[in-house]
Structures are given as C-alpha cells and as structure tokens.
Amino acid sequence: MMGVESQLVHIAGQITLVLLTLAILIAFVRLFIGPDQADRIVALDLISVLIVAYLAALSIYTGQRSYLDVAIAYALIAFLGTVALARFRERLAKERGGSEDTDEEGK
C-alpha cells in the first residue's frame, strides 16, 4: 500500500532526523565545554539553526504542515537571541574597559 517514493521519503527522513540529532548533540558538547563565552554564543546560534532544519525535516517526515510554521517563526526569532547575547558581551567588554578578548572570569 506504500509506494516506493513514499517509502524512500520515509527512510530518508529517518536518516536525516538521526543525523540532525547527532549534530545537535555535538553542538551541545561545544556549548558545554566551550572555553570562551563567544564559543558558547556561536554554539547556541548553531543549535537554533539545526532546530529549524530539524523542524523542516520533521514536517516532511510526519506530513504535518504546522511544523513548518513553527520553523518559520523560530528562524525569524532565533536571530534575536544571538543579537541580544552579542550585545550583552559588547557591553560587558565596554564596562571592563579592556579588549573584547578578556572574558570568562567574570561569569
């Protein structure tokens, strides 16, 4: 009852979801060990991009269109978090009066 194409999409969706989960886990490792505050911000940004990809793949895999709306909203909003963290870091560097490379000790 399942066509060859839909079975192909099913298998490809499963592989994609597994690979994206692995990618998110690896990005979490970077978020956890990241020696620098900037590394952690980049890792968070990477995770949010991966989540958008995950939602799009999930929308194809399950056939639910509403996941795509979540992906659109998240893609538009995730940018704000990165900008806010970057701004926080800029202000922190300005208050210390030093260069932006000295951080991590005041957290």
Next chain:
Amino acid sequence: MQSLILRTATRILVSMILVFSVYLLLRGHNATGGGFAAALVAGTGFSLYTMVEGSAAVRRGIRIDPRGLIAAGMAVALVSGLIGLFAGEPFLTGMWCTLSLFGGKEVALGTPLFFDMGVFAIVLGMILTLILSLEEN
C-alpha cells in the same frame, strides 16, 4: 550597535517578522496562530529594531504611545463583545457576516476577528511599553 551587517539584516528581517505576524493574526481563527501569538512575534521584531536602531527610532515608527495601544485594544475587544449583546445574544457571541467581493469570492467577517485584533493591540502595547522603558533606563 554599529554593525553594518546587523543594520542591513535587521531592516529586511523586521519587515518579514511583521508580515508573518499579520499572517498569524488573520488566520488565527482557522489554524494555529491568533492575536496573542501574532503580537509576540511582532514584539520580537520591534525589540530587534530597538536593539539596533535605538528606542527613539521605534517611537518615531509606531507614532502613538504604546499605552494608548493598550487602551485602543481594550476598546476594540469590548466593542466586539458588545455587538453580540446588542443583537440579543450573550456577551461575546460571535456574529458573522459575509462580504462578497468581485469575481465571486466571499470573505467571512466576524466579531472574533476584531476581538483578536484587540488582543493583538493589548499584547503588543504591553511588550512595547516594557521594551522601550527597559531600553531608556
């Protein structure tokens, strides 16, 4: 912030966020979305614009005081509830009428849409009041 990339990206992104929030508002009766979620998305766009261009630019852009937006939203939501009351039904009953456009298309217009717009204005006014006063301190 004085980053050219951020300024350029924000100008495009904020317009897309605002269009998406209108889309969420208008389809809220039939699918996921609605006034509250749409106002949250619009508030995100405005807070991004606040971070990049400053609060004065946002105040110039929205033209009216955010607190006035809250009051206007309350009034719209109240009137959309009262329409049902004047028609002899309980308060906040949804009243519908159908507009026929040219080309045989029909648009269903009802009080729930106006109630949703009221919710949108209230939530957006709250978020803008919060963000602008945080930014100006």
